[in-house]
Amino acid sequence: MSAYETVIGLEVHVELSTATKLFCGCANEFGAEPNTNICPVCLGLPGSLPVLNERVVEYALRIGEALHCEVLARSIFHRKNYFYPDMPKDFQTSQYDEPICADGWIEVDGARIGIERAHMEEDTGKSTHVGGGGRIHDADHSLVDYNRAGVPLMEIVSRPEITSAEQARGYVTELRAILLAIGVSDVKMEEGSMRVDANVSIRPVGATELGTKVEIKNMNSIRSLGRAIEYEIERQTLQADAGERIVQETRHWDEEAGVTHGMRSKEGSSDYRYFPEPDLVPVAPTPEMRAAAIAAVPELPAAQRARLVAEWGISEHDARVIVATPGLAAYAQGAVDALAGGTAKDVVNWATGELLAHGNETGAEPADWALDPAGLAELVGLVAEGAISRGQAKEVLTGSLAGEGSPREVADARGLAQVSDEGALGSIIDDVLAANADAVEEYRSGDDKARKKKRGFLMGEAMKASKGQGNPQLLNRLLDERLG
Amino acid sequence: MASALDLAAAVRSGARSARSVTEEHLAAIDAREGEIHAFNLVTRDEALAAADAVDAAVARGEDPGPLAGVPVALKDNLCTRGVPTTCSSRILEGWRPPYDATVVERVLAAGGIPVGKTNLDEFAMGSSTENSAFGPTRNPRDTSRVPGGSSGGSAAAVAAGFAPLALGSDTGGSIRQPAALCGVVGVKPTYGAVSRYGLVAFASSLDQIGPFAATVDDAALLLDVISGHDRRDSTSIDAPPTALLGDGADVAGLRVGIASELTDADGIAPEVRVAVERAAAALEAAGASVERVSVPSTVYGLSAYYLIAPAEASSNLARYDGVRYGLRVEGADVEEMNAATRDAGFGPEVKRRIMLGTYALSAGYYDAYYGQAQRVRTLIMRDFAAAYELCDVLLSPTAPTTAFAFGAKTADPLAMYLSDICTIPTNLAGHPAMSVPFGLGADGLPIGVQVLAPALGEATMFRAARVVEAAGVAS
Numbered sequence: 001m002s003a004y005e006t007v008i009g010l011e012v013h014v015e016l017s018t019a020t021k022l023f024c025g026c027a028n029e030f031g032a033e034p035n036t037n038i039c040p041v042c043l044g045l046p047g048s049l050p051v052l053n054e055r056v057v058e059y060a061l062r063i064g065e066a067l068h069c070e071v072l073a074r075s076i077f078h079r080k081n082y083f084y085p086d087m088p089k090d091f092q093t094s095q096y097d098e099p100i101c102a103d104g105w106i107e108v109d110g111a112r113i114g115i116e117r118a119h120m121e122e123d124t125g126k127s128t129h130v131g132g133g134g135r136i137h138d139a140d141h142s143l144v145d146y147n148r149a150g151v152p153l154m155e156i157v158s159r160p161e162i163t164s165a166e167q168a169r170g171y172v173t174e175l176r177a178i179l180l181a182i183g184v185s186d187v188k189m190e191e192g193s194m195r196v197d198a199n200v201s202i203r204p205v206g207a208t209e210l211g212t213k214v215e216i217k218n219m220n221s222i223r224s225l226g227r228a229i230e231y232e233i234e235r236q237t238l239q240a241d242a243g244e245r246i247v248q249e250t251r252h253w254d255e256e257a258g259v260t261h262g263m264r265s266k267e268g269s270s271d272y273r274y275f276p277e278p279d280l281v282p283v284a285p286t287p288e289m290r291a292a293a294i295a296a297v298p299e300l301p302a303a304q305r306a307r308l309v310a311e312w313g314i315s316e317h318d319a320r321v322i323v324a325t326p327g328l329a330a331y332a333q334g335a336v337d338a339l340a341g342g343t344a345k346d347v348v349n350w351a352t353g354e355l356l357a358h359g360n361e362t363g364a365e366p367a368d369w370a371l372d373p374a375g376l377a378e379l380v381g382l383v384a385e386g387a388i389s390r391g392q393a394k395e396v397l398t399g400s401l402a403g404e405g406s407p408r409e410v411a412d413a414r415g416l417a418q419v420s421d422e423g424a425l426g427s428i429i430d431d432v433l434a435a436n437a438d439a440v441e442e443y444r445s446g447d448d449k450a451r452k453k454k455r456g457f458l459m460g461e462a463m464k465a466s467k468g469q470g471n472p473q474l475l476n477r478l479l480d481e482r483l484g
Numbered sequence: 485m486a487s488a489l490d491l492a493a494a495v496r497s498g499a500r501s502a503r504s505v506t507e508e509h510l511a512a513i514d515a516r517e518g519e520i521h522a523f524n525l526v527t528r529d530e531a532l533a534a535a536d537a538v539d540a541a542v543a544r545g546e547d548p549g550p551l552a553g554v555p556v557a558l559k560d561n562l563c564t565r566g567v568p569t570t571c572s573s574r575i576l577e578g579w580r581p582p583y584d585a586t587v588v589e590r591v592l593a594a595g596g597i598p599v600g601k602t603n604l605d606e607f608a609m610g611s612s613t614e615n616s617a618f619g620p621t622r623n624p625r626d627t628s629r630v631p632g633g634s635s636g637g638s639a640a641a642v643a644a645g646f647a648p649l650a651l652g653s654d655t656g657g658s659i660r661q662p663a664a665l666c667g668v669v670g671v672k673p674t675y676g677a678v679s680r681y682g683l684v685a686f687a688s689s690l691d692q693i694g695p696f697a698a699t700v701d702d703a704a705l706l707l708d709v710i711s712g713h714d715r716r717d718s719t720s721i722d723a724p725p726t727a728l729l730g731d732g733a734d735v736a737g738l739r740v741g742i743a744s745e746l747t748d749a750d751g752i753a754p755e756v757r758v759a760v761e762r763a764a765a766a767l768e769a770a771g772a773s774v775e776r777v778s779v780p781s782t783v784y785g786l787s788a789y790y791l792i793a794p795a796e797a798s799s800n801l802a803r804y805d806g807v808r809y810g811l812r813v814e815g816a817d818v819e820e821m822n823a824a825t826r827d828a829g830f831g832p833e834v835k836r837r838i839m840l841g842t843y844a845l846s847a848g849y850y851d852a853y854y855g856q857a858q859r860v861r862t863l864i865m866r867d868f869a870a871a872y873e874l875c876d877v878l879l880s881p882t883a884p885t886t887a888f889a890f891g892a893k894t895a896d897p898l899a900m901y902l903s904d905i906c907t908i909p910t911n912l913a914g915h916p917a918m919s920v921p922f923g924l925g926a927d928g929l930p931i932g933v934q935v936l937a938p939a940l941g942e943a944t945m946f947r948a949a950r951v952v953e954a955a956g957v958a959s
Binding site for chain 2: 040043044045046047048049050051052079081083085088089090091136137142144271273274275278279280281
């Protein structure tokens with residue numbers, strides 16, 4: 001048992017998926033040619049002025065509602081002043097002491113984690129450092145792409161109430177699921193549309209004061225977030241045990257080496273000289289906007305999971321996978337709604353198994369799979385009615401996903417059908433028993449172990465004789481009847 | 485000299501061509517610009533092309549608009565598409581904006597002819613146009629004197645007859661003070677009345693664009709054209725402006741207050757104070773009532789202004805870092821490049837204000853400086869609101885003295901700052917105010933009287949200004 005306890009606070013930056021940027025009409029899209037989605041406003045050209053995108057406020061209100069926050073009747077923007085080449089105005093327009101949302105919470109595996117605040121701000125451009133050491137201070141030169149400059153962000157700051165790497169992962173997983181459900185972001189950590197910084201500190205068990213916090217950055221998946229926090233707890237524990245002082249600093253997670261590195265620290269602490277943004281007016285959402293935001297928040301993931309467990313009879317784990325995977329819940333719901341035979345549980349088994357694997361391999365969203373929800377319902381029906389075996393169904397699924405047609409079409413085209421004719425299967429078994437009289441004899445005279453072994457052998461022979469198309473339940477029954 | 489109103493009427497009726505009007509003013513520029521240096525750039529070809537377009541419209545039987553064929557000089561901190569916009573700073577040398585400021589669009593749409601970009605104190609920081617990186621402008625009334633500033637080039641352009649109209653910007657008096665020193669009319673409108681989109685920012689919460697003209701009615705003509713809501717400026721007022729031109733109402737029953745603290749301040753020349761008294765008497769003779777009114781907290785205006793304006797400027801001017809446009813001086817790494825560029829690109833007054841503002845916003849000092857200045861600003865608004873319970877308009881000097889000599893105040897920044905002591909409080913309050921010429925001082929140079937009004941009180945302010953103007957001409 002460690003003599004320390006861990007205190008973690010998470011700062012999550014989420015790019016909102018509005019059509020246009022925070023303060024101008026430029027397209028907000030990922031992956032465009034560098035410096036094509038830019039204008040005088042997001043380039044911060046002299047004389048340009050920002051105009052707040054009302055859709056961003058709508059999304060912020062939705063987030064506030066989903067995170068149980070208090071939404072402020074009046075919030076304002078501030079300027080955060082510091083020089084950086086990918087920030088066109090050399091200040092970031094952000095919210096400071098009057099954010100749009102404050103004091104919320106989300107539930108993570110039964111524990112309530114507080115949300116201190118959620119505020120709107122603009123994203124920066126993206127620098128690429130070329131040659132030399134590849135970092136800003138030692139590169140030969142740097143290229144800046146301002147397409148991302150001015151993209152709307154929500155920064156969601158948790159209270160320092162997270163106590164382990166596992167809980168941090170759970171928090172981000174749940175937050176991600178909520179943001180996905182309310183349709184405000186595509187929350188892709190790999191593409192940077194969701195970025196998580198962790199403030200980690202340790203303190204003696206039972207202490208009331210917080211220890212010195214270290215901020216860790218550059219985790220590009222929930223898994224690496226967990227690894228980075230675990231590493232950092234270990235590092236701080238070793239340091240504390242050795243009697244060394246923990247330095248307040250920002251550390252960079254190195255995914256390959258599995259360690260955090262101290263970043264080049266600036267001389268002195270930075271002073272952002274926040275002051276109210278004079279080019280914008282206060283944000284004061286109307287009652288209509290508030291009502292619209294509340295109406296736009298659908299069933300949240302926790303409630304949805306509970307409902308799926310109860311209605312579909314699936315496990316908590318499967319419900320979690322279904323709800324947390326973008327587009328998968330809607331897909332599964334579509335299939336369940338279209339079921340003619342089989343159960344919701346069958347649908348979920350396919351969805352969380354082969355189909356999810358397919359999605360991960362190809363990167364395609366459920367809505368884009370060649371097998372649509374009605375097709376999955378058809379596949380489940382074919383298995384349920386015994387037309388194809390589960391093994392054949394996997395082959396059919398592969399064909400459907402490859403665009404060969406609906407499950408029925410694929411099964412027909414590939415000649416996949418399960419033989420459920422009792423007479424035909426009976427004569428196959430009769431032939432097998434006749435050809436393997438020794439095995440039948442050993443079965444009849446053997447102990448339990450030998451009987452089990454011989455029965456398995458005979459069943460295998462029968463399946464082989466049916467060219468793998470025999471209905472296994474039927475073959476089993478007929479074999480048992482004949483073996484007596 | 486023909487008024488802008490007369491010229492536009494002549495062009496609209498076909499009596500004169502826009503080209504001839506433009507050529508006449510370009511000739512006036514050719515004759516005297518070498519001596520005055522009102523312009524950083526004269527856009528001769530663009531002006532003639534715009535004039536020809538106006539003439540073509542007239543030929544087709546179309547109305548080119550209320551500014552038809554009238555040359556307009558533009559302060560060189562207003563963005564003009566494809567035309568260099570320097571703010572009289574080395575740091576922006578060579579930069580050509582890819583867009584027009586909203587006011588420039590409106591001038592063009594009204595048939596106005598931009599003739600050039602006028603000189604200013606670098607980034608509009610100054611009161612004499614001596615802080616221009618491209619050399620000072622001379623006062624056309626006496627070339628040994630400054631034209632005032634920061635919009636000295638625009639004021640001089642109108643005073644010298646280079647253009648009947650000009651646009652300037654006023655953050656603490658930068659339209660009104662040079663208007664007074666050059667003997668022309670200059671208006672700072674209500675904050676938000678004119679879009680700031682395309683005005684290179686100095687202090688965003690104080691900056692406002694306004695007109696210069698030889699007469700009050702010409703100023704009204706241009707202000708009518710540029711006023712009105714613009715969705716590209718979030719601080720622009722979303723209400724249709726009242727037309728100022730053709731307002732025939734008189735001043736009978738108008739309550740006029742002489743703002744005591746602004747009129748009796750130290751450093752106000754007695755002859756300037758007398759001009760204010762005489763302007764008040766003229767209003768009284770025209771049927772207004774006159775009394776003295778106190779606006780006590782305005783005495784703290786200068787101090788509050790020199791915290792708020794530099795604070796905002798320190799942030800607004802951060803973008804001149806050598807990365808994207810304008811000057812770049814290379815360095816070993818990006819921070820050195822930033823520092824070297826800004827060191828070479830900014831003049832001493834701009835650096836002084838960036839440092840002042842950076843300090844005022846620093847952790848530990850914010851509340852004592854920036855926070856305190858904002859509280860003073862609230863007090864000034866409250867005091868003005870109380871004064872406007874008693875009065876409809878206020879009068880005061882525009883500037884403490886007539887135009888001063890070159891170099892008279894350059895060694896002492898504080899003395900220079902005091903040039904704006906009468907104009908600054910209205911910027912802090914967001915109210916309109918204008919300077920109207922009112923006779924000459926003992927040195928034969930113009931004196932300006934300032935007419936102040938509450939927010940959106942432009943119509944009343946112009947009514948009073950017409951009476952002051954007439955009395956000034958008669959004096």
